[in-house]
Amino acid sequence: MTDSTIIYTHTDEAPALATYSFLPVIQAYASTAGVTVETRDISLAGRIIAAFPEYLTEDQRIPDALAELGELVNTPGANVIKLPNISASIPQLKAAIAELREQGHALPDYPDDPKTDEQREVRARYDRIKGSAVNPVLRQGNSDRRAPASVKNYAKTHPHRMGAWTPESKTNVAHMTADDFRSTEKSAVIAEAGSLRIELVGDDGSTTVLRESVPVRAGEVVDASVMRVAALREFLTAQVARAKAEGVLFSVHLKATMMKVSDPIIFGHVVRAFFPNTFAKYAETFAAAGLTPNDGLGGIFRGLESLPDGEEIKASFDAELAAGPELAMVDSDRGITNLHVPSDVIVDASMPAMIRTSGHMWGPDGQEHDTLAVIPDSSYAGLYQVVIDDCRANGAFDPSTMGSVPNVGLMAQQAEEYGSHDKTFEIPTTGTVRVLDEAGNAVLEQTVGAGDIFRMCQTKDAAIKDWVKLAVTRARATGDPAVFWLDRDRAHDASLIAKVERYLPEHDTEGLQIEIKSPVEATAFSLERIRRGENAISVTGNVLRDYLTDLFPILELGTSAKMLSVVPLINGGGLFETGAGGSAPKHVQQLVKENYLRWDSLGEFLALAVSFEQFAQTTGNARAQVLADTLDRATETFLNEDKSPTRRVGGIDNRGSHFYLALYWAQELAKQADDADLAKAFVPLAETLTSQEQKIVEELLAVQGSPADIGGYYNPDPAKAAAVMRPSPTLNQALATLAV
Ligand SMILES: NC(=O)C1=CN([C@@H]2O[C@H](COP(=O)(O)OP(=O)(O)OC[C@H]3O[C@@H](n4cnc5c(N)ncnc54)[C@H](OP(=O)(O)O)[C@@H]3O)[C@@H](O)[C@H]2O)C=CC1
Numbered sequence: 001m002t003d004s005t006i007i008y009t010h011t012d013e014a015p016a017l018a019t020y021s022f023l024p025v026i027q028a029y030a031s032t033a034g035v036t037v038e039t040r041d042i043s044l045a046g047r048i049i050a051a052f053p054e055y056l057t058e059d060q061r062i063p064d065a066l067a068e069l070g071e072l073v074n075t076p077g078a079n080v081i082k083l084p085n086i087s088a089s090i091p092q093l094k095a096a097i098a099e100l101r102e103q104g105h106a107l108p109d110y111p112d113d114p115k116t117d118e119q120r121e122v123r124a125r126y127d128r129i130k131g132s133a134v135n136p137v138l139r140q141g142n143s144d145r146r147a148p149a150s151v152k153n154y155a156k157t158h159p160h161r162m163g164a165w166t167p168e169s170k171t172n173v174a175h176m177t178a179d180d181f182r183s184t185e186k187s188a189v190i191a192e193a194g195s196l197r198i199e200l201v202g203d204d205g206s207t208t209v210l211r212e213s214v215p216v217r218a219g220e221v222v223d224a225s226v227m228r229v230a231a232l233r234e235f236l237t238a239q240v241a242r243a244k245a246e247g248v249l250f251s252v253h254l255k256a257t258m259m260k261v262s263d264p265i266i267f268g269h270v271v272r273a274f275f276p277n278t279f280a281k282y283a284e285t286f287a288a289a290g291l292t293p294n295d296g297l298g299g300i301f302r303g304l305e306s307l308p309d310g311e312e313i314k315a316s317f318d319a320e321l322a323a324g325p326e327l328a329m330v331d332s333d334r335g336i337t338n339l340h341v342p343s344d345v346i347v348d349a350s351m352p353a354m355i356r357t358s359g360h361m362w363g364p365d366g367q368e369h370d371t372l373a374v375i376p377d378s379s380y381a382g383l384y385q386v387v388i389d390d391c392r393a394n395g396a397f398d399p400s401t402m403g404s405v406p407n408v409g410l411m412a413q414q415a416e417e418y419g420s421h422d423k424t425f426e427i428p429t430t431g432t433v434r435v436l437d438e439a440g441n442a443v444l445e446q447t448v449g450a451g452d453i454f455r456m457c458q459t460k461d462a463a464i465k466d467w468v469k470l471a472v473t474r475a476r477a478t479g480d481p482a483v484f485w486l487d488r489d490r491a492h493d494a495s496l497i498a499k500v501e502r503y504l505p506e507h508d509t510e511g512l513q514i515e516i517k518s519p520v521e522a523t524a525f526s527l528e529r530i531r532r533g534e535n536a537i538s539v540t541g542n543v544l545r546d547y548l549t550d551l552f553p554i555l556e557l558g559t560s561a562k563m564l565s566v567v568p569l570i571n572g573g574g575l576f577e578t579g580a581g582g583s584a585p586k587h588v589q590q591l592v593k594e595n596y597l598r599w600d601s602l603g604e605f606l607a608l609a610v611s612f613e614q615f616a617q618t619t620g621n622a623r624a625q626v627l628a629d630t631l632d633r634a635t636e637t638f639l640n641e642d643k644s645p646t647r648r649v650g651g652i653d654n655r656g657s658h659f660y661l662a663l664y665w666a667q668e669l670a671k672q673a674d675d676a677d678l679a680k681a682f683v684p685l686a687e688t689l690t691s692q693e694q695k696i697v698e699e700l701l702a703v704q705g706s707p708a709d710i711g712g713y714y715n716p717d718p719a720k721a722a723a724v725m726r727p728s729p730t731l732n733q734a735l736a737t738l739a740v
């Protein structure tokens with residue numbers, strides 16, 4: 001890899017499939033400017049393979065690309081295009097391992113209950129792969145996510161469908177009000193660099209070291225909080241009863257993928273709360289069979305099939321399911337409930353999807369219903385209630401008139417909750433967790449009970465400083481008000497507010513509207529503005545960054561896939577994420593079933609243009625700038641001509657959208673006057689693509705409608721996937737002839 005390289009990540013599911021079609025276009029066009037675009041495999045399957053070289057044959061081994069990119073993003077020359085990847089829950093991780101084994105990779109099983117040293121080592125390696133293991137490594141900068149003007153204008157002239165809201169809607173959010181992470185939080189600012197130790201002092205006099213050493217830097221904010229399990233259980237039981245009494249669906253919204261330690265445990269408590277008698281009666285059977293509610297009902301039901309009293313236990317589940325409130329469904333046709341798989345319902349995408357659909361989720365009858373959305377921790381849940389109340393009072397949002405809420409997110413250096421996994425513990429015994437400095441002074445302390453979830457978070461001073469600067473930069477660039485979503489009554493936020501108030505005066509804020517409001521107030525402020533067609537920049541911490549960059553895009557644009565998502569890296573260089581959405585498993589299912597991929601690559605187009613622009617600036621390669629400018633114009637034409645994938649067989653899909661982007665881009669390159677040689681090189685391609693449009697589209701449409709074989713879900717066969725994703729010989733041939 002040299003300074004003249006752009007890295008395009010190879011990830012999973014729909015984005016990976018899209019890459020088979022789009023990357024050849026990118027590589028062909030980039031080569032005309034002497035820009036090399038290389039891939040690095042950070043897919044779930046790739047990361048598993050890279051972690052177990054000694055189990056594999058020489059030709060099966062692959063290097064650890066994530067480690068390599070983790071170093072690259074700390075260098076000023078970094079230019080990485082990052083597509084969404086799977087943040088694997090345990091069921092997903094196990095499925096990927098099974099598929100790889102079937103393909104001939106002699107990988108070890110995931111040890112549920114490791115007993116030997118070897119099993120513990122295997123488990124540790126798998127645990128490093130699970131959950132959100134990629135983004136925190138690559139995101140060495142804060143985040144700037146927004147809808148470019150062309151995308152926003154497109155949404156206004158082509159508004160997506162929004163489900164109507166009525167004042168009678170019974171949809172609500174339920175959250176705890178005490179004894180949760182928010183209510184128990186304590187915060188401190190570290191004076192001097194050093195290291196902290198986390199230990200549990202049991203009421204029985206024992207001391208257990210939970211983490212020997214947590215390195216800290218001067219000025220960083222550290223927090224400790226606890227989710228008290230007794231209060232959580234009481235809360236959950238009450239919500240099951242409330243949903244039943246109100247006649248609404250019961251659903252739970254967590255982030256079991258990203259919050260890979262805390263949220264599966266909380267998810268497990270929800271499953272227990274829904275089936276209290278079954279878990280009380282068969283606790284020992286489940287434990288002996290290694291079945292845990294943390295992995296969801298799906299895994300338990302599969303496990304029951306091989307147990308002698310499996311049928312009896314299943315009947316007990318069925319009885320409690322029938323007696324409780326109706327459960328929100330992930331797939332009512334196949335009987336998959338909200339409690340089947342912890343990663344099926346992910347709060348950032350699931351809450352906006354509900355709000356966009358009249359406040360409804362799907363019930364067991366396959367129909368839409370009002371819902372009680374349970375989000376146990378109160379740190380951020382309140383914002384959704386404000387949106388729901390607003391929709392109840394004022395009706396659904398109107399994408400053709402509404403303003404925009406872009407986001408400046410504090411994300412660098414594993415900020416806040418999203419970097420807390422190695423400091424999160426399910427507490428074994430009652431006592432006190434103490435966070436001690438090197439001199440043995442307690443920096444933070446929390447009393448805990450058995451089963452409570454203790455969590456410590458870190459936020460680096462340099463990251464906060466950079467975030468404040470980015471907020472001012474965006475406010476200045478747009479003239480829109482910037483609101484820091486921080487709550488003076490929350491311990492961590494109070495520490496942050498002190499820093500924001502210190503760092504803001506270091507910038508020229510003359511004439512800018514910069515405010516600090518609690519999440520609930522900030523939501524109300526932003527909603528009022530966007531209903532008037534005005535914008536409000538949200539300046540938030542890491543979790544709200546995640547939530548808001550799905551919420552507002554999904555309301556404004558129909559999907560977060562259309563967002564520009566830039567991460568200016570703290571050490572220079574750029575990470576360009578594609579959209580804000582994920583890897584959408586149902587898109588792959590549709591491709592396999594009927595050879596139709598409705599993945600929208602607009603996020604990739606937007607990321608590529610800013611990547612070329614950054615490349616031009618850091619290397620002085622003027623042609624890269626021409627590629628960036630022409631791609632921007634091509635993307636605008638692409639939007640105006642409405643060439644995004646449709647949703648159904650018969651329309652152009654992801655592959656067709658790539659063809660049109662290639663066509664408009666070639667046309668722009670052929671007619672630009674900044675670089676005559678480059679224009680000359682693109683004239684023949686532009687002519688071919690223009691004259692062959694109908695033939696190419698026919699070739700692309702002809703394959704639709706019957707099943708497609710890509711040779712694997714987590715680890716598709718590259719040759720098969722490429723064949724499926726590049727079905728137009730005319731287009732492939734045209735691209736192959738491009739040369740400067
Ligand atoms: N940056 C990253 O790496 C991220 C990774 N993920 C991972 O993705 C997986 C699925 O997560 P989930 O929360 O379900 O969220 P997704 O964003 O994958 O899916 C939610 C919905 O968003 C829409 N959508 C998202 N992207 C596109 C696109 N490019 N084109 C068309 N529609 C799109 C679809 O909705 P509709 O059908 O209504 O149009 C989709 O069903 C998980 O493994 C998760 O961990 C999730 C978020 C970010």
Ligand SMILES: O=C(O)CCC(=O)C(=O)O
Binds near residue numbers: 135136348545
């Ligand atoms: O890393 C992940 O698991 C998801 C990231 C995500 O949802 C986001 O950044 O918007």
Ligand SMILES: [Mg+2]
Binds near residue numbers: 547
């Ligand atoms: Mg997200």
